[in-house]
Structure formats: structure tokens, C-alpha cells
Amino acid sequence: MKTVRDFILSDAFNKTAASVFAIVIGLVFGFIVLLVSNSSEAVHGFGIILNGGFSTGAKGMGQVLYFATPLILTGLSVGFAFKTGLFNIGAPGQFIMGAFTAVYIGVQWTFLPAPLHWIVALIAAALVGGLWALVPGILKAYMNVHEVISTIMMNYIGMYLANYLVKVSIYDFKKGLSMNVADSAVLPKGGLDYIFYNPLGTVKDMSTVNCGIYIAIAVAIIMYFVINKTTFGYELKACGFNQNASRYAGINAQLNVVLSMVIAGMLAGLGGGLLYLSGASGRHIKVVDVLAIEGFNGIPVALLGLSNPIGIIFAAIFISYITVGGNFLQTLNFVPEVIDIIIACIIYFSAFALYFRKLLPRLLKKERGDKE
Amino acid sequence: MEYVIEMLNITKAFPGIIANDDITLQLRKGEIHALLGENGAGKSTLMSVLFGLYKPEKGIIKKEGNVVKINNPNDANDLGIGMVHQHFKLVHNFTVLQNIILGVETTKGGFLEMEEPRKKVLALSEQYGLKVDPDALIEDITVGMQQRVEILKMLYRDNEILIFDEPTAVLTPQEIEELMKIMRGLTEEGKSILFITHKLNEIKAVADRVTVLRKGKYVGTVEVCTTSKEEMSEMMVGRKVHFAVEKKASSSGVVTFEVKNLVVPSKRSSKKAVNNVSFDVRKGEIVCIAGIDGNGQSELVYALTGLGPVESGHIFLKGKEITKMSVRDRNVLSMSHIPEDRHKDGLVLDYTLSENLILKKYYTPQYQHNGFIRFNEVDAYAERLIKEFDIRTGEGAKTIVRSMSGGNQQKTIVAREVDYDPEILIAVQPTRGLDVGAIEYIHKQLVEQRDAGKAVLLISLELDEVMNVSDRILVIFEGEIVADLKPEETTIQELGLYMSGSKRKEVAI
Numbered sequence: 097m098k099t100v101r102d103f104i105l106s107d108a109f110n111k112t113a114a115s116v117f118a119i120v121i122g123l124v125f126g127f128i129v130l131l132v133s134n135s136s137e138a139v140h141g142f143g144i145i146l147n148g149g150f151s152t153g154a155k156g157m158g159q160v161l162y163f164a165t166p167l168i169l170t171g172l173s174v175g176f177a178f179k180t181g182l183f184n185i186g187a188p189g190q191f192i193m194g195a196f197t198a199v200y201i202g203v204q205w206t207f208l209p210a211p212l213h214w215i216v217a218l219i220a221a222a223l224v225g226g227l228w229a230l231v232p233g234i235l236k237a238y239m240n241v242h243e244v245i246s247t248i249m250m251n252y253i254g255m256y257l258a259n260y261l262v263k264v265s266i267y268d269f270k271k272g273l274s275m276n277v278a279d280s281a282v283l284p285k286g287g288l289d290y291i292f293y294n295p296l297g298t299v300k301d302m303s304t305v306n307c308g309i310y311i312a313i314a315v316a317i318i319m320y321f322v323i324n325k326t327t328f329g330y331e332l333k334a335c336g337f338n339q340n341a342s343r344y345a346g347i348n349a350q351l352n353v354v355l356s357m358v359i360a361g362m363l364a365g366l367g368g369g370l371l372y373l374s375g376a377s378g379r380h381i382k383v384v385d386v387l388a389i390e391g392f393n394g395i396p397v398a399l400l401g402l403s404n405p406i407g408i409i410f411a412a413i414f415i416s417y418i419t420v421g422g423n424f425l426q427t428l429n430f431v432p433e434v435i436d437i438i439i440a441c442i443i444y445f446s447a448f449a450l451y452f453r454k455l456l457p458r459l460l461k462k463e464r465g466d467k468e
Numbered sequence: 469m470e471y472v473i474e475m476l477n478i479t480k481a482f483p484g485i486i487a488n489d490d491i492t493l494q495l496r497k498g499e500i501h502a503l504l505g506e507n508g509a510g511k512s513t514l515m516s517v518l519f520g521l522y523k524p525e526k527g528i529i530k531k532e533g534n535v536v537k538i539n540n541p542n543d544a545n546d547l548g549i550g551m552v553h554q555h556f557k558l559v560h561n562f563t564v565l566q567n568i569i570l571g572v573e574t575t576k577g578g579f580l581e582m583e584e585p586r587k588k589v590l591a592l593s594e595q596y597g598l599k600v601d602p603d604a605l606i607e608d609i610t611v612g613m614q615q616r617v618e619i620l621k622m623l624y625r626d627n628e629i630l631i632f633d634e635p636t637a638v639l640t641p642q643e644i645e646e647l648m649k650i651m652r653g654l655t656e657e658g659k660s661i662l663f664i665t666h667k668l669n670e671i672k673a674v675a676d677r678v679t680v681l682r683k684g685k686y687v688g689t690v691e692v693c694t695t696s697k698e699e700m701s702e703m704m705v706g707r708k709v710h711f712a713v714e715k716k717a718s719s720s721g722v723v724t725f726e727v728k729n730l731v732v733p734s735k736r737s738s739k740k741a742v743n744n745v746s747f748d749v750r751k752g753e754i755v756c757i758a759g760i761d762g763n764g765q766s767e768l769v770y771a772l773t774g775l776g777p778v779e780s781g782h783i784f785l786k787g788k789e790i791t792k793m794s795v796r797d798r799n800v801l802s803m804s805h806i807p808e809d810r811h812k813d814g815l816v817l818d819y820t821l822s823e824n825l826i827l828k829k830y831y832t833p834q835y836q837h838n839g840f841i842r843f844n845e846v847d848a849y850a851e852r853l854i855k856e857f858d859i860r861t862g863e864g865a866k867t868i869v870r871s872m873s874g875g876n877q878q879k880t881i882v883a884r885e886v887d888y889d890p891e892i893l894i895a896v897q898p899t900r901g902l903d904v905g906a907i908e909y910i911h912k913q914l915v916e917q918r919d920a921g922k923a924v925l926l927i928s929l930e931l932d933e934v935m936n937v938s939d940r941i942l943v944i945f946e947g948e949i950v951a952d953l954k955p956e957e958t959t960i961q962e963l964g965l966y967m968s969g970s971k972r973k974e975v976a977i
Contacts, residue, residue, distance in 0.1 A: 325843075327836045330823070337818045343775060344805070344813040345827040346796030 111402055114453035115446075118400065119414065122445030126438045133434045141428050145438070148421035158292025158303025160417045162374070165305075166191065167412035168312040169367025170394025172319055175403035177360040179323055181336025182236070182353065186247025187364040188391025189254030190228040194221035194365025195372045195381060195388070196258040202277025202373055203266045213280040218311075218369045225365015226358040228254055233357030237350040243357065251387055259383045273380035274372075282375040283308050304378045308370035313409055315366070320405040332356055364391060393443070400446040402453065411446075418442055470532070472497040472660045473518070473549070473629055478527035480513055487513040488524070491686045493679050495629065500651060500661045502671045502692070504704050505681035506903035507875045511664050514681070515631055519551060520544045550622030551631040556614050558606045564617050565589060565602040568624050585624075592623045596653055612643035619650065630654065631662045636670055641760070641931060641964065648674045666704070666903045668697045669932070680704050705905045715915045718939040721751035724923035725892040730781035732767045732947075740779070741767035743947040749892065749923040754914060756926040756938030757949075760967050764947035765927050766808060769896050772925075773805045774798050775813075786891055799828055804890035806881055806898045808927075814881045815869050822850030822865040825884050857883035858909075875906040886913055893917055896927045911937050931960050945969045 126145065130138040144151055149160035170187045177184035198221040201213075208216055232246035268275045286307030293300040323329040335342045335352040342349045367390065372379055397415055401407030422439040426432060473495040480488040488510045495501050505511045516522045518529065520538040528535050531547055538544050558567050565582065568589055574581040589602055598616045606614060615635060622630050632651070636644045651661055651674055663675055671678055671692055678695070680687040680703040687703045702708055725748060732742035742764045749755045759765055770776025772783060774795040783791045790798050807813035815824050826835055826846050835845050850865035859879045861867035869877060878898065885893065895914060899907040914937055918924050928934050934941055935955050943951040943966040950972035953963070965971040 321840075325841060326839045327831050327841055328839060330830050330841055334816050334819065334827070337816045338812075340812050341814065341816050341827070343795060344773075344807060346794065346799050 111404070111407070111453060114455075115400055115402065115407065115411070115449045117452045118446050118449040119442075121448070122442035125445055126442045129434070129438050129441055130430075134428075134430055137428045137430070141425055141430060144424050144428070145418060145421040147424075148417035151421060151424045153294050154292050155294040155301055155303045156420060158288065158305035160413065160420050161288075161292070161309045162303065162305040162371075162378075163420065164413045164416035165308040165312045166367040166371040166390040167393055167397050167416055168309075168316055168409055169370065170364050170391050171397030171401060171408040171412050172316055172394075172405060173360045173363035173367070174394040175398035175401060175405065175408050176319060176323065176363060177356060178398060178403045179336060180332040180352070180356040181339075182356055182360070183244050184229070184247055184357065184360045184364075185244050185395075186229060186232060186250050186254075186361070186391075187367075187394040188387040188389075189247070189251035190225040190361040190364035191368040191391040191394075192258045192381075192388045193228045193254045193368070194225035195368030196261055197221045197224040197365070198281075198369035199274050199277055199372050199381060200261070200266055202281030203275050206278045206280070208280065210280040211284075213278065214283055214373055217277075217281050217373055218366060221369030222362040222366040225368065226362035228365065229357040229361025230354065233354040233361075236357065237353040251391070255385070255387055258381065259385070262381050262383055267383070268380075271380070273382055276376050276380075277373055279375075281373055282306070282378075283370070283373050286310055302377070304374050306374055308374070311370060312367075312412075315363070316405040316409050319363075323405065364394065367394075396443045396446055400449050402449055415443055415446070470497055471495060471530070472532060474530040475514065475518060476528050476530065478514065478517055478524045478529075480517055480522055480524045486684050488517070489684045489686075490526075491681065491684075494689070495660050495662060496677075497660055498655050498658055499676040500655055500663055500674055502663045502665060502675035502678040503681070504666060504668075504671060504678050504700060506666065506704060506905055507873050508683075509681040509704075510684040511681060512633075513684075515551070515633065515662070515664065518544065518549065518631070545625060545627070548626065548628035549631065550625060550627030550629070552615065552618040552622065552633060552635055554633045554635075556618055558614055558617060560607040561605060563603050563605055564600050564609070564620075567606060567617055568602075568621050572625060589620060589624060592620060596623065596650065596657065598623075598650060610643075612639055612646065615639070615643075615647065616650070619654075628658075629660050629662065631664070633664045634666075635663075636665065636667060641929075642968065644670070668700055668904070671700065672697060682706055701904050704903075715937075716919070718754070718918060719752050721921070723748045724751050724786060725749040725925065726782075726784040727772070728782040728784070730768070730771060730783065731779040732764070732771045733777060733779045734767070734947075739947075741947050742771065744781075745944075745947070745949050747942055747949060747952075749925050751891075751923055752918055752921050753940065754918050754924040754926055754938045755940045755942060756928055756934050757942050757944050758928060758931070758934040758963060758967060759944035761929050763944050763967075765896070765944060767947075768944070769805075769808065769894060769927060772894060773803065799888070802889075802891035804885035804888045804893045806885050806893070806895040808896040808900075810874075810877055810881055815877060817868075817870040819869060820865065821854070821859070821861060821867045821869055821872070821880060822846050824869050824880055825850050825853055825865075827884065828888060853883045853887060856887075859883060875902050878902055878906065878910070882910055882913055886917060890922065892923045892925065894925045894927075897929060898926070899928075899930065899933060907933075931963060934963065935960060943967055945972070 127138065127142050130141050149156035170191055173187050173190065174184050198217040201217040201220055205213065228250055232243045232250055235241035235246050236243045262274050266275045283306040288305050289302060292303035292305050323333065331347050332352055334345065334347060335349045339349045371390065372381065393415060397408055397411045401411035419439055422435045425435045471494045475491065475493045478488050478491045491510065491514055493514065503511050513522065517524050518538065520540045520543050529538060530536065536547060538547065559570065565586055569585045574584055586602055593600055598620055600613055600616050600620065635647060639647060655661060665671060675692045677689060678692055678700065679689040680700065682704060728746050730742055730745045731740050734741035745768065747755065757765060767776060771778045774793060778791055782789055785801055785803060788801065790801065811817060816827065826849065829835055830841060835842055847865050853859065854865065857879050859876050861872055861876060869880065882898065898910050914924055914926065926938060938955055941953045941955055941958065942949050943963065945967060946969065951966040
């Protein structure tokens with residue numbers, strides 16, 4: 097009995113419970129919106145959302161993982177920065193600059209052989225993403241410019257610059273999208289093509305998912321170790337919690353701020369690369385004046401995952417799952433805007449995980465106190 | 469005897485701890501009643517009960533013989549109970565007058581009416597000798613002045629029972645003197661005062677009676693004039709406490725730490741924060757820099773430890789010039805620093821105790837391997853220091869430092885810095901805000917370091933500490949060293965004169 101109670105009061109359980117609780121409340125609210133907009137089909141619609149990627153079988157689940165891949169990276173980007181005391185609102189800019197870089201190399205640098213081509217493209221995507229965060233990092237560390245302001249500005253610069261560069265270098269005018277990357281630059285399937293497909297007569301209806309999800313999960317695990325187990329992570333977190341004490345301890349606090357931002361930017365940039373190096377059936381860069389939604393969704397992913405890299409993997413998969421499910425709502429009589437609102441509500445409430453994390457132990461402990 | 473407030477048999481428990489266990493406190497009209505106890509003895513809880521912030525499980529509160537219910541601070545205010553908090557609750561970019569009327573503004577047709585309040589404030593400040601400029605901004609006036617504003621706030625609300633929560637912690641000796649006068653004046657005008665403190669000198673100086681708490685329990689209430697300081701501290705700590713620091717004569721050796729013509733620029737004015745300061749500290753010697761707060765001590769320490777800028781001059785440690793060295797290099801060369809502000813500089817409050825204990829050592833081969841922290845080693849090290857330095861916590865090495873008491877946080881820093889085994893230990897107000905038990909402990913550590921042949925530089929505002937602990941006293945005034953004295957050859961009064969700038973002698977080094 098005692099072990100059960102200890103488990104219930106343990107930190108890990110508490111964190112997980114808080115995130116799950118936040119999700120449940122988000123879903124309830126989403127259901128209310130469904131009821132209001134179209135009460136006759138609300139229950140059916142809610143079922144579709146809950147079914148998420150499963151609505152279209154194995155391919156659908158593959159799509160969930162495909163769209164979760166960039167979310168894991170941007171979630172890590174925001175979460176990592178947050179752990180080190182910085183608010184990285186610049187993931188959309190870093191993401192799209194990384195995406196452009198990867199696609200550009202994927203289209204143009206055909207002289208590279210197969211595995212090297214996509215590897216180089218990914219590394220370059222990460223570097224450019226890091227470069228996009230370097231500027232706010234330097235401004236923050238040496239001129240005390242708040243990183244929220246400077247990263248937002250860099251978002252717009254990144255978005256317009258990427259649009260411009262796509263148009264002058266790798267634009268497919270017929271489709272109004274960026275060109276397909278060379279086959280050698282498409283991320284390999286890594287065995288996932290044997291799982292995530294729907295049989296369509298004699299052919300396979302393939303999901304777009306590829307080894308990017310492996311890379312994303314591996315990066316999350318690496319980040320977990322960097323943050324929690326290394327002296328580097330120890331320094332970065334110390335600077336995040338208390339810059340003065342870090343300086344007192346002889347840590348170069350300013351350099352660490354810059355490094356934190358650059359690493360966050362590299363993560364987001366890599367996310368851009370992973371999403372767009374996915375062949376003809378995958379995503380292409382649209383030249384529109386909209387900030388990359390994958391970048392902003394990194395914020396709720398990080399919040400829902402409580403900035404824990406492992407939590408972020410699950411949070412990203414959940415949000416991707418709900419989004420894919422939401423898209424299938426169009427089969428019913430729902431206006432597309434309502435679908436977006438519902439998904440936004442669920443994500444919005446999910447971000448309250450942090451609040452529930454504080455609330456839950458108080459409720460649990462209170463109850464325990466009454467019993468004893 | 470008529471009691472204006474009585475708290476009878478108050479019991480307040482929190483999960484796992486009984487903060488107040490059957491405590492009785494009776495305040496007479498027109499008296500200054502001290503509430504004495506170590507950190508964590510339950511003083512704040514008791515006052516929070518009186519102020520309506522906590523509801524007690526047992527016990528009643530009476531005002532002038534009638535039982536009253538205090539459910540929130542507004543009830544307390546209606547009953548005429550006011551409080552000066554240790555950390556002032558003032559709006560910094562408001563004027564004195566605006567702060568005083570905040571919450572009880574007079575309005576005329578929806579517009580602020582300032583003339584009447586101004587008259588009332590001026591009358592009050594006249595009556596009680598609380599000189600303030602009603603139009604000065606809070607951020608421009610001294611801490612002592614800000615405290616007067618807090619007192620005026622209570623008077624403006626016609627409070628009869630005034631609670632002072634450790635009011636002297638932030639004041640200079642002169643300001644303390646002034647405050648004592650004000651407190652006596654208030655009681656002469658019929659106000660009753662509850663004075664929370666753990667400084668026995670102040671109780672002796674100003675209080676009529678004192679109630680002592682220890683570990684949440686009521687120890688007793690005694691008349692101050694018939695009780696000695698030793699008796700009071702024994703009541704508070706539960707054992708005899710040595711005020712005089714026991715130490716042998718110093719056997720100082722070669723110069724370890726030397727400062728030559730140091731100049732530090734000031735952030736606020738063109739005047740230098742530290743002006744042409746030279747001194748040295750030898751092995752086996754405690755040198756104390758005494759002075760009123762704000763005379764350049766912080767800037768001096770920041771310059772010595774590498775946290776702040778140096779305009780000109782030289783600093784030597786073990787014969788090496790360190791003036792331009794990084795903080796890390798100075799530490800490695802053998803410097804420890806117990807900082808003035810333990811929350812700002814000394815601790816990462818959201819880190820665990822063990823993570824804080826390795827703050828200066830995490831990168832050494834002993835605690836990391838290939839960039840990975842060796843948590844087993846770290847925990848073993850933390851366990852050793854916890855035992856050696858008697859750091860008390862809820863969850864041992866895994867305790868988040870923010871949840872620890874102030875005394876134990878300070879012990880954490882002292883443990884880390886002393887165990888760093890430095891040649892020079894720079895300790896800045898190491899006993900600030902601590903109770904006598906912890907103060908005694910820290911003084912003992914400083915003397916032990918000295919006896920182990922280390923050089924100790926102590927920066928202190930407490931004259932008792934200066935006189936008791938040091939082997940040599942340097943007095944700093946407006947950024948200059950104005951005296952170099954031996955504690956056995958001087959008096960507190962003489963020190964006071966040097967500290968206030970009314971006396972100076974040429975210091976030849």
C-alpha cells in the first residue's frame with residue numbers, strides 16, 4: 097500500500113499525470129466546441145478526432161509519425177531553451193531557414209552521392225537554424241536585448257528571406273511549390289515502408305514517414321543526456337536558473353546564453369530539414385506569407401512535455417495524432433475553420449500541463465493529510 | 469494589567485510539522501514586546517495567525533478582553549493591527565505620499581484628493597518625529613527612510629498594534645539607533661508594539677518584555693530588565709551560547725593577499741566607489757573591513773573576486789597578480805568567496821543541495837568523466853559535507869535549496885567555500901539574518917580557517933562581529949580606508965566615529 101502511495105506522490109507519476117490531465121481537459125473542451133458548431137454529428141466527429149491517425153489505418157499512423165518528426169525537434173528547441181532560462185519564440189524562423197537550406201542542397205547539390213547528400217543537407221539545415229538563433233543569442237548575452245523580441249523579428253526575416261530564396265533558386269512555377277529534392281537527398285525509409293502502408297490492390301499506398309522519426313527520437317534522447325547528465329548541461333541550467341550565481345561560480349554565463357540559443361536554433365533547423373527531405377509525396381515549401389506552424393507548435397509541445405526531452409517525444413506524437421484526426425473531420429459536415437479551432441483548443445489546454453503539475457500534488461497531499 | 473491583544477493557546481500545524489504548539493502571547497497596552505526565537509521557531513507563523521493569513525487549529529485571539537475572529541488581513545487592519553514587513557511593500561516609482569495612501573485613497577467625485585492626506589501625513593510625521601519628504605520617490609530615499617514610510621502607513625491607518633518584523637536587519641547602526649527612538653516615541657503615544665527579532669542587544673535596548681519560542685513551543689515570557697542576554701539566548705537556543713568568540717592570539721605569517729591602490733568606478737556617480745585602497749591579509753589572520761552599508765564594500769568585493777570591474781590598481785594572491793584574471797582562474801588559484809547576497813550570487817536556488825555543493829567543482833576530474841557528471845561521487849561528497857557542517861534538510865542531498873531555511877542555505881555556502889580549502893577566504897556579511905546558534909557556528913568556522921593558516925578577509929556591518937572575530941580592523945568610509953586598528957586597542961564608539969567619517973587617520977601601508 098505504501099509503495100502505491102509513494103508511486104502516486106512520485107515526481108515522474110505526477111508529471112505524467114499532469115500532462116494526461118491537461119489533455120483530457122483539452123479534449124472535453126474540444127467536444128464542447130463540436131457540440132456548439134454541429135451538435136448532430138458531434139459524437140461521431142469526436143470519435144474521428146480520437147481515432148486520429150488510425151482513421152486511415154497504417155498509412156495514417158505513418159503520417160502521424162511523419163508530422164510528429166518536426167514537432168519533436170521544434171519542441172526540443174523550445175524546451176531546451178526554456179530549461180536554460182530562455183524563451184525561444186524563434187522556432188518558426190529557424191525551422192523555415194533550415195528547411196530552405198535542406199531543400200536547396202537537396203535540389204542543387206546533386207554531385208553528392210546518396211547517403212552523403214541527405215546527411216550534408218541535414219547538417220547544413222541545423223547549422224543555418226543555429227545561425228538564425230545566433231543573432232538573438234548574441235544580442236541577449238552582450239546587449240541585453242530580450243530574446244522574445246529579437247527571435248520574433250528573426251521569424252519574419254526568415255520567412256520572407258526563405259520565400260525570396262525559394263523563388264529565385266528552387267521554385268517550381270507549375271505547382272507553385274519548391275521543387276522535388278533529388279532522390280539521393282530523400283531520407284531513406286529505414287524499414288518503415290514495411291509497416292506504414294495501406295494495400296491498394298496490388299500496389300502499396302505508402303505513408304510519407306521515413307527515418308526522420310528515428311533521427312528525431314535519437315536527438316531527443318541525446319538531449320536528455322546532455323541536459324541531465326553532463327557538465328555542459330549543468331552549466332547551461334545553472335545559467336538559466338541564476339546567471340549571477342553562475343558567474344560567481346566562474347561559468348562564462350554570456351557564452352552559455354549564446355550556446356543555448358544556437359543549440360535551440362539548430363534543433364529547429366534540423367526539424368525543417370527532416371520534414372522537407374521527403375520525396376515527391378512529402379511536404380514542399382509553399383511560398384506564402386505565413387510563419388511555419390511547426391515552429392509555433394513547438395511551444396505547446398514543449399509545455400505539454402514539461403520541457404523534458406522524453407516527454408516531448410510523446411507530446412509531439414499526440415499533437416500530430418490529433419491534428420491528423422482533425423483533418424479527417426472534413427468527411428463530416430464541419431467547416432474547416434471549426435476543425436482548426438477545435439485542434440487549437442485541445443493544444444491550448446494541453447499547454448496547461450505546467451499548471452496541473454503544481455495543482456495535482458497539492459490536491460493529492462491534501463487528501464493524504466486528511467486521512468492521516 | 470490590561471492586555472490590548474491576547475493570543476491564547478494557539479496551535480497551528482502544517483503537514484509533518486507543528487509550527488505553533490500551544491503558544492500564548494499577551495501584549496500590554498503601551499509596551500514594546502519582543503518575540504524572540506531562532507529561524508523556524510514559529511515566529512512568522514504566529515504573526516501570520518494574528519494577521520489573519522493562517523487559521524489556527526486551536527486557540528483564541530482576544531482584543532481588549534473580547535474574543536475576535538481574524539479571517540484575513542482586512543480584519544486585522546480593522547482591529548488596528550498593522551505590520552512592517554522585513555521586505556518592504558512599497559511601490560518604487562511612487563512618491564512617499566502616494567505609497568502611504570495606497571489602498572485607502574480619499575476621493576472627491578471620483579478624483580484623487582491629495583491635500584487632506586498630505587496634511588494628515590505631515591501632522592503624523594511631526595507628532596512621531598518621522599521626518600520624510602512626502603514628494604520624494606521611494607527609489608531615491610534610503611532604506612531607513614523607506615522604513616519610516618512603512619511606519620507612517622500604519623499610523624495613517626490609525627493602527628494601534630504595530631508589528632515590526634526584524635526591522636533592523638536592513639539598517640545601519642545609526643539608523644537602528646534612530647528606529648529605537650521612534651519605537652519608544654510610538655509607545656509613549658499609546659501604541660503597542662510587537663517586535664520580532666533575534667538580536668539580543670536590541671531587545672535589551674528597547675523592549676519591556678520578551679516572549680521566547682523554540683521549535684514551535686512556548687518557552688516563556690520574561691521582563692527584559694531583570695533577564696540577562698545569556699539567559700535569553702539560553703531560553704531561545706536551549707543551551708548555553710558563547711558570545712565571545714573563543715580564539716587564540718593570531719600567529720600571522722607571510723602576506724597571502726595584497727591590494728595596491730585599487731580604484732573601482734561607481735555605477736551611479738562620477739565619484740569612485742572604491743578610491744585608492746591598499747591593504748594586505750597575512751596567513752593565519754582575520755582582517756575585517758568594517759563600515760556602514762553602501763560605502764564601497766560591495767564594489768570592493770566584486771573587484772577582488774573578479775565579478776566587477778577594476779579601474780586601476782593591483783591585486784595579488786600568493787604573489788601572483790590576479791587583477792585581470794577570470795573568476796574561475798582566481799578560484800583555482802585558491803580563493804573562496806562567501807557572497808553578500810546568498811540568493812543572488814551564492815546559490816542556484818532551484819538546484820538541489822548536492823548540485824549547489826559542487827558549484828565550483830563540477831568540472832574537476834573528481835566529479836566528471838568525459839563531460840558526464842559523476843553523480844555517485846557528487847552525492848557521496850554532499851553526504852560528507854552535510855554531516856561535517858550539520859546542514860539540516862528535509863530530503864538530504866536531494867533537497868531543493870529554495871525550500872531550505874536561511875540558516876541552512878548559508879551553511880551550504882560556508883560548507884562549499886570552506887571545503888574548497890582556499891588560501892584566502894573572503895566572507896561578506898556571513899551571518900546576515902541568521903540566529904545566534906548559526907552565527908556562533910559560522911564564527912567558529914572562520915576562526916578555524918584562520919588557525920589552519922588561511923587568510924580570512926571579513927566584510928561586516930555588525931560591530932559586535934567586527935570586534936569579536938577580527939585580528940585587525942580596517943574601516944571603510946566613502947570608498948576609502950580611513951583606519952587600521954587592533955580590536956583590543958579600540959572601542960565600538962571609536963569605530964562608529966571612523967565609520968561615520970567624523971574621524972580619520974592616515975593609514976600607512
